[in-house]
Amino acid sequence: MERDRSVRYARIVAAEQKETRTATGGAVLRQRVTDAITEAAFTELAEAGYARLSMEAVARRAGVGKAALYRRWPSKQAMITELIRGKVTDTLPHTPATGALHTDLRELLATFRGQLANPLLARIGTELLAESSHDGALAEMLYTEVTAPRRLAARAILQGAIDHGELPPTLDLELGTDLLIAPLVFRMLLMQDRSDDDYLETLTTATEAALKAAVR
Protein backbone atom coordinates (compact mmCIF):
# COMPACT_ATOMS: atom_id res chain seq x y z
CA MET A 1 0.00 0.00 0.00
CA GLU A 2 2.94 2.23 0.48
CA ARG A 3 3.86 1.44 -3.07
CA ASP A 4 0.34 2.31 -4.16
CA ARG A 5 0.72 5.75 -2.74
CA SER A 6 4.11 6.20 -4.29
CA VAL A 7 2.72 5.27 -7.67
CA ARG A 8 -0.08 7.77 -7.37
CA TYR A 9 2.32 10.40 -6.10
CA ALA A 10 4.54 9.87 -9.11
CA ARG A 11 1.49 10.10 -11.31
CA ILE A 12 0.55 13.49 -9.91
CA VAL A 13 4.07 14.77 -10.19
CA ALA A 14 4.33 13.53 -13.76
CA ALA A 15 0.93 14.99 -14.59
CA GLU A 16 2.54 18.36 -15.06
CA GLN A 17 4.32 17.28 -18.22
CA LYS A 18 2.32 14.27 -19.38
CA GLU A 19 -1.43 14.01 -18.87
CA THR A 20 -2.79 11.68 -16.20
CA ARG A 21 -2.43 8.02 -17.05
CA THR A 22 -6.08 7.08 -16.80
CA ALA A 23 -7.04 3.93 -14.94
CA THR A 24 -8.78 1.35 -17.16
CA GLY A 25 -12.08 1.49 -15.31
CA GLY A 26 -13.68 4.84 -14.56
CA ALA A 27 -12.65 6.81 -11.52
CA VAL A 28 -9.55 8.95 -11.50
CA LEU A 29 -8.26 11.52 -9.05
CA ARG A 30 -10.57 14.44 -9.68
CA GLN A 31 -8.90 17.67 -10.65
CA ARG A 32 -11.47 19.71 -8.75
CA VAL A 33 -10.48 18.04 -5.52
CA THR A 34 -6.80 18.48 -6.23
CA ASP A 35 -7.40 22.16 -6.93
CA ALA A 36 -9.43 22.62 -3.77
CA ILE A 37 -6.68 20.99 -1.71
CA THR A 38 -4.00 23.10 -3.34
CA GLU A 39 -5.84 26.33 -2.71
CA ALA A 40 -6.65 25.37 0.86
CA ALA A 41 -3.05 24.41 1.51
CA PHE A 42 -1.76 27.78 0.38
CA THR A 43 -4.35 29.60 2.43
CA GLU A 44 -3.33 27.58 5.46
CA LEU A 45 0.32 28.23 4.71
CA ALA A 46 -0.33 31.95 4.63
CA GLU A 47 -2.31 31.88 7.86
CA ALA A 48 -0.60 29.30 10.00
CA GLY A 49 2.81 29.14 8.37
CA TYR A 50 4.88 26.17 7.36
CA ALA A 51 5.60 24.61 10.73
CA ARG A 52 2.09 25.00 12.09
CA LEU A 53 0.27 23.73 9.03
CA SER A 54 -1.82 20.62 9.72
CA MET A 55 -3.28 18.17 7.25
CA GLU A 56 -6.54 18.14 9.16
CA ALA A 57 -6.88 21.88 8.72
CA VAL A 58 -6.12 21.66 5.00
CA ALA A 59 -8.68 18.89 4.52
CA ARG A 60 -11.24 20.75 6.59
CA ARG A 61 -10.77 23.97 4.66
CA ALA A 62 -10.89 22.17 1.33
CA GLY A 63 -14.09 20.37 2.34
CA VAL A 64 -12.33 17.09 1.74
CA GLY A 65 -11.46 13.92 3.62
CA LYS A 66 -7.91 13.49 4.76
CA ALA A 67 -7.81 10.33 2.69
CA ALA A 68 -8.01 12.48 -0.43
CA LEU A 69 -4.78 14.14 0.59
CA TYR A 70 -2.96 10.90 1.26
CA ARG A 71 -4.15 9.48 -2.04
CA ARG A 72 -2.15 12.26 -3.69
CA TRP A 73 0.94 12.69 -1.58
CA PRO A 74 2.72 10.23 0.69
CA SER A 75 3.18 12.67 3.55
CA LYS A 76 2.69 16.19 4.77
CA GLN A 77 6.30 17.08 4.04
CA ALA A 78 6.07 15.76 0.48
CA MET A 79 2.84 17.62 -0.15
CA ILE A 80 4.14 20.98 0.99
CA THR A 81 7.47 20.65 -0.76
CA GLU A 82 5.74 19.60 -3.95
CA LEU A 83 3.15 22.38 -3.85
CA ILE A 84 5.74 25.03 -3.21
CA ARG A 85 7.94 23.66 -5.95
CA GLY A 86 5.07 23.95 -8.39
CA LYS A 87 4.28 27.49 -7.29
CA VAL A 88 7.82 28.70 -7.37
CA THR A 89 8.71 27.25 -10.74
CA ASP A 90 6.20 29.60 -12.31
CA THR A 91 8.22 32.67 -11.47
CA LEU A 92 11.16 32.09 -13.75
CA PRO A 93 14.20 34.34 -13.44
CA HIS A 94 14.36 36.00 -16.90
CA THR A 95 17.61 37.47 -18.09
CA PRO A 96 17.68 40.93 -19.65
CA ALA A 97 21.39 41.32 -20.48
CA THR A 98 20.60 44.04 -22.99
CA GLY A 99 22.95 46.97 -23.31
CA ALA A 100 23.73 49.17 -20.35
CA LEU A 101 24.60 47.85 -16.89
CA HIS A 102 22.52 50.38 -15.04
CA THR A 103 19.40 49.44 -16.97
CA ASP A 104 20.00 45.72 -16.59
CA LEU A 105 20.54 46.11 -12.88
CA ARG A 106 17.40 48.12 -12.33
CA GLU A 107 15.35 45.68 -14.32
CA LEU A 108 16.66 42.65 -12.45
CA LEU A 109 16.20 44.36 -9.09
CA ALA A 110 12.66 45.34 -10.07
CA THR A 111 11.94 41.72 -10.96
CA PHE A 112 13.29 40.54 -7.62
CA ARG A 113 11.25 43.17 -5.83
CA GLY A 114 8.12 42.02 -7.59
CA GLN A 115 8.69 38.43 -6.61
CA LEU A 116 9.61 39.30 -3.02
CA ALA A 117 6.46 41.38 -2.76
CA ASN A 118 4.34 38.25 -3.09
CA PRO A 119 2.37 38.18 0.19
CA LEU A 120 2.65 34.42 0.53
CA LEU A 121 6.40 34.56 0.14
CA ALA A 122 6.69 37.39 2.63
CA ARG A 123 4.71 35.27 5.06
CA ILE A 124 6.47 31.93 4.74
CA GLY A 125 9.82 32.90 3.21
CA THR A 126 11.72 32.93 6.48
CA GLU A 127 10.02 29.73 7.59
CA LEU A 128 11.15 27.94 4.45
CA LEU A 129 14.70 29.07 5.14
CA ALA A 130 14.49 27.92 8.73
CA GLU A 131 13.00 24.58 7.78
CA SER A 132 15.73 24.01 5.22
CA SER A 133 18.17 23.40 8.06
CA HIS A 134 16.20 20.34 9.08
CA ASP A 135 14.83 19.16 5.74
CA GLY A 136 17.38 18.31 3.10
CA ALA A 137 14.80 17.71 0.39
CA LEU A 138 13.30 21.14 0.93
CA ALA A 139 16.72 22.76 1.01
CA GLU A 140 17.73 21.12 -2.25
CA MET A 141 14.47 22.06 -3.93
CA LEU A 142 14.78 25.66 -2.86
CA TYR A 143 18.36 25.83 -4.05
CA THR A 144 17.61 24.27 -7.42
CA GLU A 145 14.39 26.11 -8.14
CA VAL A 146 14.92 29.43 -6.41
CA THR A 147 18.47 30.28 -5.48
CA ALA A 148 20.43 28.83 -8.39
CA PRO A 149 18.47 30.38 -11.29
CA ARG A 150 18.48 33.78 -9.64
CA ARG A 151 22.18 33.75 -8.90
CA LEU A 152 22.71 32.60 -12.47
CA ALA A 153 20.70 35.51 -13.83
CA ALA A 154 22.70 37.92 -11.71
CA ARG A 155 25.96 36.37 -12.86
CA ALA A 156 24.92 36.63 -16.50
CA ILE A 157 24.44 40.37 -16.17
CA LEU A 158 27.76 40.79 -14.43
CA GLN A 159 29.59 38.71 -17.01
CA GLY A 160 27.94 40.66 -19.82
CA ALA A 161 29.04 43.96 -18.29
CA ILE A 162 32.56 42.61 -17.92
CA ASP A 163 32.57 41.53 -21.55
CA HIS A 164 31.78 44.96 -22.90
CA GLY A 165 33.94 46.77 -20.42
CA GLU A 166 31.50 48.28 -17.96
CA LEU A 167 32.83 46.18 -15.11
CA PRO A 168 36.45 45.22 -14.46
CA PRO A 169 37.50 41.64 -15.33
CA THR A 170 38.88 41.33 -11.83
CA LEU A 171 35.38 41.56 -10.38
CA ASP A 172 34.69 38.97 -7.67
CA LEU A 173 31.64 37.29 -9.20
CA GLU A 174 30.56 35.55 -6.02
CA LEU A 175 30.68 38.71 -3.94
CA GLY A 176 29.14 40.66 -6.81
CA THR A 177 26.17 38.34 -6.85
CA ASP A 178 25.75 38.79 -3.10
CA LEU A 179 25.87 42.55 -3.46
CA LEU A 180 23.19 42.40 -6.11
CA ILE A 181 20.74 40.23 -4.25
CA ALA A 182 21.37 40.82 -0.56
CA PRO A 183 19.95 44.30 0.09
CA LEU A 184 16.49 43.56 -1.33
CA VAL A 185 16.23 40.20 0.38
CA PHE A 186 17.41 41.75 3.62
CA ARG A 187 14.93 44.59 3.52
CA MET A 188 11.88 42.81 2.19
CA LEU A 189 12.23 39.33 3.68
CA LEU A 190 14.08 39.91 6.93
CA MET A 191 12.96 43.42 7.80
CA GLN A 192 9.49 42.76 6.38
CA ASP A 193 9.60 46.18 4.77
CA ARG A 194 8.74 47.50 1.35
CA SER A 195 10.96 49.28 -1.13
CA ASP A 196 9.45 52.08 -3.15
CA ASP A 197 10.65 53.26 -6.54
CA ASP A 198 13.00 55.84 -5.06
CA TYR A 199 14.63 53.22 -2.88
CA LEU A 200 15.04 50.93 -5.88
CA GLU A 201 16.58 53.63 -8.06
CA THR A 202 19.07 54.70 -5.40
CA LEU A 203 19.82 51.05 -4.68
CA THR A 204 20.56 50.48 -8.36
CA THR A 205 23.04 53.36 -8.42
CA ALA A 206 24.68 52.24 -5.19
CA THR A 207 24.90 48.63 -6.37
CA GLU A 208 26.50 49.70 -9.61
CA ALA A 209 29.13 51.64 -7.70
CA ALA A 210 29.71 48.71 -5.36
CA LEU A 211 30.20 46.31 -8.26
CA LYS A 212 32.77 48.57 -9.91
CA ALA A 213 34.77 48.48 -6.68
CA ALA A 214 34.30 44.78 -5.85
CA VAL A 215 37.60 43.64 -7.30
CA ARG A 216 39.95 41.27 -5.60
Next chain:
Amino acid sequence: MERDRSVRYARIVAAEQKETRTATGGAVLRQRVTDAITEAAFTELAEAGYARLSMEAVARRAGVGKAALYRRWPSKQAMITELIRGKVTDTLPHTPATGALHTDLRELLATFRGQLANPLLARIGTELLAESSHDGALAEMLYTEVTAPRRLAARAILQGAIDHGELPPTLDLELGTDLLIAPLVFRMLLMQDRSDDDYLETLTTATEAALKAAVR
Protein backbone atom coordinates in the same frame (compact mmCIF):
# COMPACT_ATOMS: atom_id res chain seq x y z
CA MET B 1 -0.67 29.94 41.59
CA GLU B 2 -0.28 31.70 38.36
CA ARG B 3 0.66 34.75 40.32
CA ASP B 4 3.21 32.73 42.23
CA ARG B 5 4.95 31.82 39.05
CA SER B 6 4.82 35.37 37.81
CA VAL B 7 6.44 36.57 40.99
CA ARG B 8 9.22 34.02 40.72
CA TYR B 9 9.65 34.84 37.06
CA ALA B 10 10.05 38.52 37.84
CA ARG B 11 12.49 37.60 40.56
CA ILE B 12 14.69 35.65 38.17
CA VAL B 13 14.56 38.40 35.61
CA ALA B 14 15.43 41.01 38.19
CA ALA B 15 18.21 38.81 39.54
CA GLU B 16 20.46 39.97 36.74
CA GLN B 17 20.79 43.43 38.20
CA LYS B 18 19.97 42.90 41.86
CA GLU B 19 20.89 39.72 43.68
CA THR B 20 18.11 37.23 44.41
CA ARG B 21 15.63 38.53 46.96
CA THR B 22 15.89 35.69 49.44
CA ALA B 23 12.73 34.23 50.89
CA THR B 24 12.46 34.66 54.64
CA GLY B 25 12.62 30.97 55.42
CA GLY B 26 15.36 28.78 54.00
CA ALA B 27 15.10 27.26 50.53
CA VAL B 28 15.57 29.39 47.45
CA LEU B 29 15.80 28.59 43.75
CA ARG B 30 19.23 27.03 43.51
CA GLN B 31 21.60 28.69 41.10
CA ARG B 32 23.12 25.34 40.17
CA VAL B 33 19.79 24.13 38.90
CA THR B 34 19.15 27.34 36.99
CA ASP B 35 22.56 27.04 35.38
CA ALA B 36 22.03 23.41 34.45
CA ILE B 37 18.70 24.26 32.86
CA THR B 38 20.18 27.18 30.95
CA GLU B 39 23.02 25.12 29.58
CA ALA B 40 20.72 22.26 28.65
CA ALA B 41 18.32 24.62 26.93
CA PHE B 42 21.04 26.06 24.71
CA THR B 43 22.32 22.62 23.84
CA GLU B 44 18.81 21.57 22.89
CA LEU B 45 18.35 24.76 20.89
CA ALA B 46 21.50 24.02 18.95
CA GLU B 47 20.50 20.42 18.30
CA ALA B 48 16.76 20.52 17.82
CA GLY B 49 16.25 24.15 16.95
CA TYR B 50 13.72 26.63 18.27
CA ALA B 51 10.49 25.10 17.02
CA ARG B 52 11.37 21.52 17.93
CA LEU B 53 12.65 22.26 21.40
CA SER B 54 10.66 20.52 24.12
CA MET B 55 10.58 21.25 27.83
CA GLU B 56 10.76 17.55 28.58
CA ALA B 57 14.01 17.26 26.63
CA VAL B 58 15.51 20.26 28.42
CA ALA B 59 14.56 18.87 31.81
CA ARG B 60 15.86 15.43 30.91
CA ARG B 61 19.17 16.78 29.69
CA ALA B 62 19.57 19.01 32.73
CA GLY B 63 18.80 16.09 35.05
CA VAL B 64 15.95 18.08 36.48
CA GLY B 65 12.22 17.78 36.98
CA LYS B 66 9.97 19.74 34.70
CA ALA B 67 8.57 21.43 37.77
CA ALA B 68 11.93 23.13 38.26
CA LEU B 69 11.50 24.79 34.87
CA TYR B 70 8.00 26.00 35.57
CA ARG B 71 9.07 27.36 38.94
CA ARG B 72 11.38 29.71 37.00
CA TRP B 73 9.44 30.63 33.89
CA PRO B 74 5.71 30.72 33.24
CA SER B 75 5.92 28.98 29.86
CA LYS B 76 8.16 27.52 27.23
CA GLN B 77 7.90 30.63 25.11
CA ALA B 78 8.85 32.90 27.99
CA MET B 79 11.78 30.70 28.92
CA ILE B 80 13.31 30.66 25.47
CA THR B 81 12.74 34.35 24.83
CA GLU B 82 14.24 35.21 28.18
CA LEU B 83 17.28 32.95 27.77
CA ILE B 84 18.04 34.27 24.32
CA ARG B 85 17.61 37.82 25.50
CA GLY B 86 20.18 37.20 28.22
CA LYS B 87 22.59 35.62 25.80
CA VAL B 88 22.26 38.25 23.14
CA THR B 89 22.60 41.24 25.43
CA ASP B 90 26.16 40.20 26.15
CA THR B 91 27.31 40.92 22.64
CA LEU B 92 26.97 44.68 22.66
CA PRO B 93 27.39 46.58 19.42
CA HIS B 94 30.43 48.84 20.14
CA THR B 95 30.96 51.95 18.10
CA PRO B 96 34.39 52.74 16.67
CA ALA B 97 33.72 56.04 14.86
CA THR B 98 37.39 56.89 14.93
CA GLY B 99 38.93 58.60 11.94
CA ALA B 100 38.73 57.08 8.49
CA LEU B 101 35.58 55.61 6.99
CA HIS B 102 37.30 52.62 5.45
CA THR B 103 38.79 51.60 8.77
CA ASP B 104 35.53 52.10 10.65
CA LEU B 105 33.65 50.04 8.07
CA ARG B 106 36.07 47.16 8.16
CA GLU B 107 36.04 47.10 11.92
CA LEU B 108 32.26 47.11 12.14
CA LEU B 109 31.96 44.45 9.46
CA ALA B 110 34.55 42.32 11.25
CA THR B 111 32.54 42.64 14.45
CA PHE B 112 29.37 41.58 12.67
CA ARG B 113 31.18 38.67 11.09
CA GLY B 114 32.42 37.54 14.47
CA GLN B 115 28.94 37.62 15.95
CA LEU B 116 27.36 35.92 12.94
CA ALA B 117 29.97 33.18 13.15
CA ASN B 118 28.56 32.05 16.49
CA PRO B 119 27.52 28.43 15.82
CA LEU B 120 24.36 28.73 17.90
CA LEU B 121 23.27 31.81 16.00
CA ALA B 122 23.99 30.17 12.67
CA ARG B 123 21.84 27.26 13.77
CA ILE B 124 18.81 29.08 15.15
CA GLY B 125 19.11 32.51 13.54
CA THR B 126 16.69 31.82 10.73
CA GLU B 127 14.31 30.07 13.10
CA LEU B 128 14.19 33.10 15.35
CA LEU B 129 13.36 35.25 12.35
CA ALA B 130 10.66 32.86 11.24
CA GLU B 131 9.17 32.62 14.70
CA SER B 132 9.07 36.39 15.00
CA SER B 133 6.18 36.45 12.54
CA HIS B 134 4.04 34.53 15.00
CA ASP B 135 5.43 35.75 18.31
CA GLY B 136 5.22 39.47 18.95
CA ALA B 137 7.17 39.32 22.19
CA LEU B 138 10.06 37.57 20.49
CA ALA B 139 9.97 39.97 17.57
CA GLU B 140 10.07 42.98 19.87
CA MET B 141 12.89 41.53 21.93
CA LEU B 142 14.96 40.79 18.84
CA TYR B 143 14.39 44.27 17.48
CA THR B 144 15.26 46.00 20.73
CA GLU B 145 18.25 43.88 21.66
CA VAL B 146 19.66 42.91 18.30
CA THR B 147 18.49 44.94 15.35
CA ALA B 148 18.19 48.41 16.83
CA PRO B 149 21.63 48.70 18.47
CA ARG B 150 23.35 47.36 15.36
CA ARG B 151 21.55 49.69 13.01
CA LEU B 152 22.36 52.50 15.42
CA ALA B 153 26.06 51.62 15.37
CA ALA B 154 26.00 51.58 11.57
CA ARG B 155 24.21 54.91 11.47
CA ALA B 156 26.73 56.45 13.84
CA ILE B 157 29.58 55.58 11.50
CA LEU B 158 27.71 56.94 8.51
CA GLN B 159 26.82 60.17 10.30
CA GLY B 160 30.42 60.59 11.44
CA ALA B 161 31.67 60.16 7.89
CA ILE B 162 29.15 62.72 6.68
CA ASP B 163 30.24 65.16 9.37
CA HIS B 164 33.86 65.16 8.33
CA GLY B 165 33.13 65.08 4.64
CA GLU B 166 33.87 61.49 3.61
CA LEU B 167 30.27 60.82 2.70
CA PRO B 168 27.82 63.22 1.04
CA PRO B 169 25.19 64.86 3.28
CA THR B 170 22.54 63.65 0.84
CA LEU B 171 23.28 60.03 1.75
CA ASP B 172 20.15 57.96 2.32
CA LEU B 173 20.83 56.76 5.85
CA GLU B 174 18.22 54.02 5.82
CA LEU B 175 19.49 52.51 2.59
CA GLY B 176 23.06 53.07 3.71
CA THR B 177 22.44 51.03 6.82
CA ASP B 178 20.95 48.23 4.71
CA LEU B 179 23.96 48.26 2.40
CA LEU B 180 26.26 47.97 5.37
CA ILE B 181 24.54 45.07 7.07
CA ALA B 182 22.79 43.10 4.35
CA PRO B 183 25.61 41.32 2.49
CA LEU B 184 27.11 39.69 5.57
CA VAL B 185 23.75 38.64 6.97
CA PHE B 186 22.76 37.31 3.58
CA ARG B 187 25.91 35.27 3.11
CA MET B 188 26.40 33.97 6.61
CA LEU B 189 22.85 33.55 7.86
CA LEU B 190 20.84 32.79 4.74
CA MET B 191 23.47 31.10 2.58
CA GLN B 192 25.05 29.43 5.64
CA ASP B 193 28.43 30.30 4.22
CA ARG B 194 31.58 31.78 5.71
CA SER B 195 33.42 34.92 4.73
CA ASP B 196 37.21 34.88 4.83
CA ASP B 197 39.43 37.90 5.27
CA ASP B 198 39.71 38.51 1.54
CA TYR B 199 35.95 38.53 1.19
CA LEU B 200 35.67 40.97 4.07
CA GLU B 201 38.28 43.34 2.69
CA THR B 202 36.74 43.42 -0.77
CA LEU B 203 33.31 43.81 0.79
CA THR B 204 34.55 46.78 2.77
CA THR B 205 35.84 48.49 -0.37
CA ALA B 206 32.65 47.72 -2.29
CA THR B 207 30.45 48.93 0.57
CA GLU B 208 32.41 52.16 0.81
CA ALA B 209 31.86 52.76 -2.91
CA ALA B 210 28.17 51.91 -2.60
CA LEU B 211 27.72 54.36 0.27
CA LYS B 212 29.33 57.20 -1.65
CA ALA B 213 26.79 56.60 -4.42
CA ALA B 214 23.74 56.01 -2.24
CA VAL B 215 22.39 59.55 -2.46
CA ARG B 216 18.79 60.41 -3.09
Next chain:
DNA sequence: ACGGAACGGAACGGTAGCGTTCCATTGTCT
Protein backbone atom coordinates in the same frame (compact mmCIF):
# COMPACT_ATOMS: atom_id res chain seq x y z
C1' DA C 1 -25.76 0.69 -17.93
C1' DC C 2 -22.23 -0.79 -15.23
C1' DG C 3 -18.04 -1.47 -12.74
C1' DG C 4 -14.74 0.44 -9.90
C1' DA C 5 -12.10 3.61 -7.88
C1' DA C 6 -12.18 8.19 -5.78
C1' DC C 7 -15.01 10.64 -2.75
C1' DG C 8 -16.54 12.83 2.24
C1' DG C 9 -16.78 11.61 6.76
C1' DA C 10 -15.74 9.44 10.81
C1' DA C 11 -13.15 6.83 13.80
C1' DC C 12 -8.93 4.82 15.35
C1' DG C 13 -4.20 3.91 17.32
C1' DG C 14 -0.15 6.09 18.27
C1' DT C 15 3.06 9.77 19.31
C1' DA C 16 4.26 13.94 21.29
C1' DG C 17 4.40 17.58 24.25
C1' DC C 18 2.46 21.23 27.46
C1' DG C 19 1.43 22.49 31.94
C1' DT C 20 -0.14 20.57 36.57
C1' DT C 21 -0.01 17.96 40.63
C1' DC C 22 1.68 15.01 44.12
C1' DC C 23 5.31 13.06 47.07
C1' DA C 24 9.19 12.02 49.83
C1' DT C 25 13.75 14.04 50.02
C1' DT C 26 17.26 17.54 50.14
C1' DG C 27 19.42 21.72 50.96
C1' DT C 28 19.58 26.28 52.88
C1' DC C 29 18.48 30.18 55.59
C1' DT C 30 17.30 31.80 60.31
Next chain:
DNA sequence: AGACAATGGAACGCTACCGTTCCGTTCCGT
Protein backbone atom coordinates in the same frame (compact mmCIF):
# COMPACT_ATOMS: atom_id res chain seq x y z
C1' DA D 1 18.36 22.74 65.44
C1' DG D 2 14.54 23.50 63.09
C1' DA D 3 11.50 25.28 59.55
C1' DC D 4 10.27 25.55 55.00
C1' DA D 5 10.46 25.72 50.31
C1' DA D 6 12.91 23.87 46.32
C1' DT D 7 14.16 19.50 44.48
C1' DG D 8 13.89 15.00 41.26
C1' DG D 9 10.76 11.92 39.73
C1' DA D 10 6.63 10.19 38.26
C1' DA D 11 2.10 10.40 36.88
C1' DC D 12 -1.80 12.76 35.04
C1' DG D 13 -5.27 15.18 31.94
C1' DC D 14 -5.41 17.45 27.95
C1' DT D 15 -4.80 18.87 23.27
C1' DA D 16 -3.12 18.34 18.76
C1' DC D 17 -2.23 15.96 14.83
C1' DC D 18 -0.15 12.25 11.88
C1' DG D 19 -1.17 8.49 9.05
C1' DT D 20 -4.48 4.48 8.46
C1' DT D 21 -8.71 2.26 7.87
C1' DC D 22 -13.36 1.66 7.10
C1' DC D 23 -17.91 2.83 5.27
C1' DG D 24 -21.63 4.06 2.20
C1' DT D 25 -21.93 7.31 -1.70
C1' DT D 26 -20.76 9.65 -5.94
C1' DC D 27 -18.84 10.22 -10.12
C1' DC D 28 -16.45 8.91 -14.31
C1' DG D 29 -14.80 6.14 -18.24
C1' DT D 30 -15.92 2.33 -20.83
